[in-house]
Amino acid sequence: MNPKQQITLRAPDDWHIHLRDGAALARTVGDAARQFRRAIIMPNLVPPVVNAEDALAYKTRIQAEVPAGLQFTPLMVIYLTDNTTPEMVREAQAAGVVAAKLYPAGATTNSDSGVTDINNIYPALEAMQTCGMKLLLHGEVTTSDIDIFDRERIFIEQILGRVVEDFPTLKVVLEHITTAHAAEFVGQAREGVAATITAHHLLYNRNHMLVGGIRPHYYCLPILKRGYHQNALIEAATSGSPKFFLGTDSAPHAQGKKETACGCAGCYTAFSAIELYAEAFERAGKLEKLEGFASEFGPDFYELPRNTDTITLVREPWTLPSGLQMGNESLIPLAAGETLNWRLA
Ligand SMILES: NC(=O)N[C@@H](CC(=O)O)C(=O)O
Numbered sequence: 001m002n003p004k005q006q007i008t009l010r011a012p013d014d015w016h017i018h019l020r021d022g023a024a025l026a027r028t029v030g031d032a033a034r035q036f037r038r039a040i041i042m043p044n045l046v047p048p049v050v051n052a053e054d055a056l057a058y059k060t061r062i063q064a065e066v067p068a069g070l071q072f073t074p075l076m077v078i079y080l081t082d083n084t085t086p087e088m089v090r091e092a093q094a095a096g097v098v099a100a101k102l103y104p105a106g107a108t109t110n111s112d113s114g115v116t117d118i119n120n121i122y123p124a125l126e127a128m129q130t131c132g133m134k135l136l137l138h139g140e141v142t143t144s145d146i147d148i149f150d151r152e153r154i155f156i157e158q159i160l161g162r163v164v165e166d167f168p169t170l171k172v173v174l175e176h177i178t179t180a181h182a183a184e185f186v187g188q189a190r191e192g193v194a195a196t197i198t199a200h201h202l203l204y205n206r207n208h209m210l211v212g213g214i215r216p217h218y219y220c221l222p223i224l225k226r227g228y229h230q231n232a233l234i235e236a237a238t239s240g241s242p243k244f245f246l247g248t249d250s251a252p253h254a255q256g257k258k259e260t261a262c263g264c265a266g267c268y269t270a271f272s273a274i275e276l277y278a279e280a281f282e283r284a285g286k287l288e289k290l291e292g293f294a295s296e297f298g299p300d301f302y303e304l305p306r307n308t309d310t311i312t313l314v315r316e317p318w319t320l321p322s323g324l325q326m327g328n329e330s331l332i333p334l335a336a337g338e339t340l341n342w343r344l345a
Pocket residue numbers: 018044108109110138219220221222249251252265266267
């Protein structure tokens with residue numbers, strides 16, 4: 001039987017993306033808006049987006065960069081710090097902010113202002129639970145004695161389990177999961193606990209990053225794990241469970257900040273996101289599960305309407321550019337120069 005030549009999906013959304021600010025926005029917003037109708041915008045700017053006012057101002061800067069003729073709605077998030085008050089949460093919620101993000105201090109790019117002890121945000125979490133604001137987590141512990149490959153598992157054991165129990169009706173998304181432990185935890189957690197999965201964690205494992213030379217463009221946090229974990233993520237994403245949905249974690253770092261002695265963490269996937277996911281789902285023989293993951297389970301979790309228009313992917317092999325322009329810097333997309341089977345029509 002011939003493989004499918006084209007697939008039509010309900011239009012997808014991205015439930016975790018980094019757009020940055022200033023000159024980067026023309027690139028990042030344009031790419032995101034060509035791929036998705038809505039996106040959850042990460043607040044890890046420098047300084048971070050910590051309250052309603054910051055979020056609304058940032059939203060306006062993003063909207064100004066949406067290319068003419070495209071529909072794109074940024075869904076805003078505030079960044080939790082040790083000083084986030086219940087009042088700030090309520091104000092943000094009233095201003096249309098949909099979620100607050102927990103970055104353990106020091107866990108990842110631009111997390112210096114993050115939370116130093118989960119107990120510091122218990123009053124904020126209480127307010128979030130009451131007003132229905134979602135909690136998004138970068139789920140890694142940061143203590144220096146914990147191995148980088150174990151940081152997600154230990155975070156789940158030490159912190160996430162407790163938060164999910166202490167706030168039984170708080171809606172929680174464990175972002176960009178990378179391990180079998182995370183997939184299992186979320187799969188069997190109470191209602192209202194979900195996870196996003198990136199395209200790169202479905203397509204790659206740590207061998208891709210480290211065998212035959214070190215490839216900085218595959219370096220992101222949480223770091224790629226072994227193939228066993230990659231397989232568990234593929235299993236979760238293609239299972240049809242509404243607890244797992246699309247979040248690219250696309251994060252632009254200029255070429256010079258990646259290809260250097262101490263390179264930044266983050267992969268730029270916004271340019272070809274849905275095509276990368278289609279590749280991963282096809283390899284798993286589960287293309288028919290892509291629509292739920294990309295276009296249905298996310299809005300359902302966030303209690304937003306599903307998009308009503310569609311996109312079409314055609315089987316038309318194409319080669320990703322070797323580089324992109326971001327302001328006056330060069331940006332290397334993930335899988336630069338590689339060929340993808342599916343192309344967004
Ligand atoms: N994923 C990454 O490696 N980097 C993200 C931050 C994050 O999501 O942890 C970034 O902002 O660059």
